Amino acid sequence: xxxxxxxxxxxxxxxxxxxxxxxxxxxxxxxxxxxxxxxxxxxxxxxxxxxxxxxxxxxxxxxxxxxxxxxxxxxxxxxxxxxxxxxxxxxxxxxxxxxxxxxxxxxxxxxxxxxxxxxxxxxxxxxxxxxxxxxxxxxxxxxxxxxxxxxxxxxxxxxxxxxxxxxxxxxxxxxxxxxxxxxxxxxxxxxxxxxxxxxxxxxxxxxxxxxxxxxxxxxxxxxxxxxxxxxxxxxxxxxxxxxxxxxxxxxxxxxxxxxxxxxxxxxxxxxxxxxxxxxxxxxxxxxxxxxxxxxxxxxxxxxxxxxxxxxxxxxxxxxxxxxxxx
Amino acid sequence: xxxxxxxxxxxxxxxxxxxxxxxxxxxxxxxxxxxxxxxxxxxxxxxxxxxxxxxxxxxxxxxxxxxxxxxxxxxxxxxxxxxxxxxxxxxxxxxxxxxxxxxxxxxxxxxxxxxxxxxxxxxxxxxxxxxxxxxxxxxxxxxxxxxxxxxxxxxxxxxxxxxxxxxxxxxxxxxxxxxxxxxxxxxxxxxxxxxxxxxxxxxxxxxxxxxxxxxxxxxxxxxxxxxxxxxxxxxxxxxxxxxxxxxxxxxxxxxxxxxxxxxxxxxxxxxxxxxxxxxxxxxxxxxxxxxxxxxxxxxxxxxxxxxxxxxxxxxxxxxxxxxxxxxxxxx
Numbered sequence: 001x002x003x004x005x006x007x008x009x010x011x012x013x014x015x016x017x018x019x020x021x022x023x024x025x026x027x028x029x030x031x032x033x034x035x036x037x038x039x040x041x042x043x044x045x046x047x048x049x050x051x052x053x054x055x056x057x058x059x060x061x062x063x064x065x066x067x068x069x070x071x072x073x074x075x076x077x078x079x080x081x082x083x084x085x086x087x088x089x090x091x092x093x094x095x096x097x098x099x100x101x102x103x104x105x106x107x108x109x110x111x112x113x114x115x116x117x118x119x120x121x122x123x124x125x126x127x128x129x130x131x132x133x134x135x136x137x138x139x140x141x142x143x144x145x146x147x148x149x150x151x152x153x154x155x156x157x158x159x160x161x162x163x164x165x166x167x168x169x170x171x172x173x174x175x176x177x178x179x180x181x182x183x184x185x186x187x188x189x190x191x192x193x194x195x196x197x198x199x200x201x202x203x204x205x206x207x208x209x210x211x212x213x214x215x216x217x218x219x220x221x222x223x224x225x226x227x228x229x230x231x232x233x234x235x236x237x238x239x240x241x242x243x244x245x246x247x248x249x250x251x252x253x254x255x256x257x258x259x260x261x262x263x264x265x266x267x268x269x270x271x272x273x274x275x276x277x278x279x280x281x282x283x284x285x286x287x288x289x290x291x292x293x294x295x296x297x298x299x300x301x302x303x304x305x306x307x308x309x310x311x312x313x314x315x316x317x318x319x320x321x322x323x324x325x326x
Numbered sequence: 327x328x329x330x331x332x333x334x335x336x337x338x339x340x341x342x343x344x345x346x347x348x349x350x351x352x353x354x355x356x357x358x359x360x361x362x363x364x365x366x367x368x369x370x371x372x373x374x375x376x377x378x379x380x381x382x383x384x385x386x387x388x389x390x391x392x393x394x395x396x397x398x399x400x401x402x403x404x405x406x407x408x409x410x411x412x413x414x415x416x417x418x419x420x421x422x423x424x425x426x427x428x429x430x431x432x433x434x435x436x437x438x439x440x441x442x443x444x445x446x447x448x449x450x451x452x453x454x455x456x457x458x459x460x461x462x463x464x465x466x467x468x469x470x471x472x473x474x475x476x477x478x479x480x481x482x483x484x485x486x487x488x489x490x491x492x493x494x495x496x497x498x499x500x501x502x503x504x505x506x507x508x509x510x511x512x513x514x515x516x517x518x519x520x521x522x523x524x525x526x527x528x529x530x531x532x533x534x535x536x537x538x539x540x541x542x543x544x545x546x547x548x549x550x551x552x553x554x555x556x557x558x559x560x561x562x563x564x565x566x567x568x569x570x571x572x573x574x575x576x577x578x579x580x581x582x583x584x585x586x587x588x589x590x591x592x593x594x595x596x597x598x599x600x601x602x603x604x605x606x607x608x609x610x611x612x613x614x615x616x617x618x619x620x621x622x623x624x625x626x627x628x629x630x631x632x633x634x635x636x637x638x639x640x641x642x643x644x645x646x647x648x649x650x651x652x653x654x655x656x657x
Contacts, residue, residue: 057491057494059494059495061487062488062494062495065456065458065460065461066457066458066460066495067461068458068461069459069460069461069463069465070464070468071461072446072458072465073396073461073462073464073465073466074469075465075468092454092488097449097458102654102656103653104433104437104439105433105437105441105447106430106431106653107430107652108429108439108440109439109446109447112656141654142655166655
């Protein structure tokens with residue numbers, strides 16, 4: 001099986017879907033001539049031309065809305081945000097137009113559109129460029145939200161997103177683009193709404209997504225050295241949420257830690273904890289704990305930034321607490 | 327109808343078309359009057375923005391379009407929906423929130439849709455639908471079609487970022503779109519001149535290197551001619567910003583006052599002397615195309631149509647409870 005980067009896996013997904021369906025086009029800042037701010041769209045302008053790989057001005061609200069209008073007109077747009085930090089300017093179109101079009105038209109106007117781009121903190125980009133928006137975005141009925149952690153999931157989820165008849169937000173990990181992993185050749189579709197057990201274990205469940213999957217896997221490795229067997233459940237999709245996968249694992253381990261890049265207040269972890277307390281209350285042997293970004297805007301300083309982020313050490317400490325080892 | 331307006335000059339526009347436009351304006355007027363009544367009776371809820379006074383704009387523009395052209399509007403869109411061929415029944419039923427409404431009772435007054443007739447909605451966020459219009463035009467161009475998209479919006483939307491972002495991209499990409507600004511002078515209770523540095527909306531066309539025209543929105547024939555010119559340009563890939571000077575005779579919505587702190591009663595009365603329907607009726611009489619009896623008959627005909635729509639809406643069922651969760655996502 002070929003080993004490729006997360007970036008190239010996304011690129012393959014775009015290329016294959018654009019080859020398959022000529023209604024699919026890519027639009028965003030720097031996606032064409034510049035080959036993508038993160039080179040996800042490398043080579044696509046040459047292959048598909050300027051009609052289908054469309055460079056925009058820096059006008060997120062405008063081009064997000066043009067994407068929504070194009071979907072109303074029967075196309076299948078893929079709208080790239082240079083980062084989800086900039087997509088805040090386009091929230092009116094994502095929330096008020098894309099998410100509600102089918103509903104408020106009484107089912108007449110489907111909205112097959114993908115909004116994608118990097119999400120979460122990179123390195124030392126400070127407060128305005130280091131934010132994880134999944135809890136905001138997952139709040140909205142009418143949207144689907146996915147956050148792949150591996151190259152294979154990135155390819156399979158993006159392809160599924162492009163074929164979906166609903167607005168799908170693909171949150172890519174800004175720090176994941178260079179990560180390599182095995183990606184099967186040929187058709188690869190990862191169903192939206194299905195979590196994946198990335199490591200099996202029996203003592204504690206670590207629930208995570210996107211960049212925090214690698215954090216949880218590192219923590220699981222450290223815990224193994226302490227005779228603790230941790231199961232790592234990668235949510236992959238945040239809306240719809242695979243509640244069954246969460247409950248199956250918790251029924252086995254009776255203990256859970258939820259790890260995310262976002263802030264604690266109203267986070268994805270809060271939603272996961274709600275699922276567990278509602279449907280697995282009697283299975284629990286300890287309160288569920290959460291590891292999140294510190295409840296502060298991201299600082300620039302390297303040491304402060306490290307303190308703010310979720311880390312394997314923080315996850316290990318939380319896991320030991322739910323196991324009453326500390 | 328009675329009139330105090332000066333009859334406009336005779337025009338070569340064919341009589342049948344003029345008669346049709348008079349009928350459409352009358353239909354909108356009578357429909358909106360009934361909607362106001364139904365609102366007062368509590369049969370229509372929420373926000374309800376009436377088109378009374380502005381009928382010539384929707385009617386004049388629509389007459390310049392083909393059935394396959396797209397129309398997209400703000401939340402003051404009952405009139406445009408009616409002239410795009412949506413039945414008074416389905417529009418009134420939507421206002422009543424009924425299952426037989428054009429949006430199944432889920433949209434209401436602000437969100438009328440008919441995908442088949444390419445009426446792509448009323449949209450409730452000021453300026454939010456301008457990018458959607460450019461996107462529909464983008465799709466037309468992408469497919470190699472020769473349709474156009476007309477986007478109706480009020481002058482208050484000119485102050486919002488989406489207006490500027492959209493006009494820029496529509497011009498850069500040469501999209502078949504017409505930005506139809508219905509300048510009724512007030513954004514809710516705020517006079518445009520109090521909040522806009524440039525009060526001639528049409529001047530913004532220059533910033534984005536697109537065609538611009540200002541039109542008297544109380545004269546349906548002028549609107550129609552300007553719309554035809556804009557449509558011709560759009561079919562060749564040249565967007566237009568059309569500023570149509572109009573006036574709403576009612577409050578911003580049914581829950582707002584007709585006049586008071588932001589405009590005087592005298593001003594409203596003065597504007598009513600330019601009533602587009604009265605002017606049109608006067609012109610047709612003057613040209614000998616219709617006598618008063620024929621006009622009265624037309625009026626009676628649309629009143630019956632509107633009454634039938636009210637009865638239909640009244641007697642229609644509410645959406646079933648299981649509609650609550652339907653259409654959140656497509657299959």
